[in-house]
Amino acid sequence: MHYVLFYKFVENYLEARIPFRSEHLELASKAKESGELILAGALEDPQDEGMLIFKTDLPSKVSDFAHSDPYVKNGVVKHWVISKWNVAID
Numbered sequence: 203m204h205y206v207l208f209y210k211f212v213e214n215y216l217e218a219r220i221p222f223r224s225e226h227l228e229l230a231s232k233a234k235e236s237g238e239l240i241l242a243g244a245l246e247d248p249q250d251e252g253m254l255i256f257k258t259d260l261p262s263k264v265s266d267f268a269h270s271d272p273y274v275k276n277g278v279v280k281h282w283v284i285s286k287w288n289v290a291i292d
Contacts, residue, residue: 204240204289205264209252209273210281216249222272229271230254238263252279261286 212218219226233239233256242254256264264284273279 203257203259203261204287204292205256205258205261206285206287207254207256207264207268208283208285209254209279211244211250211252211273212278212280213250215244215278218278219273222276222278225272229267233267239267255287 230239230242234242238256238258240255240257242252244252254264254267256267258264261284268274268279268282268284271279274282
């Protein structure tokens with residue numbers, strides 16, 4: 203199953219993320235290495251949202267990722283939501 207983790211960033215996201223960026227990328231890299239995280243990144247214009255796409259049978263893995271993410275824990279992400287994604291072509 204696929205899940206999309208949507209992040210809504212604070213207004214000054216590019217500056218606010220700086221102290222936590224390396225930890226955030228390390229967490230994402232570990233999730234990628236485990237095969238759960240497929241793609242991740244911020245939307246460009248405006249730069250106020252991000253999307254992380256997971257492939258897992260356990261939606262709790264996505265929630266656990268969000269709760270562990272330094273961006274979430276330190277207020278860089280002001281709101282997040284997980285949506286199941288019914289992929290038609292994989």
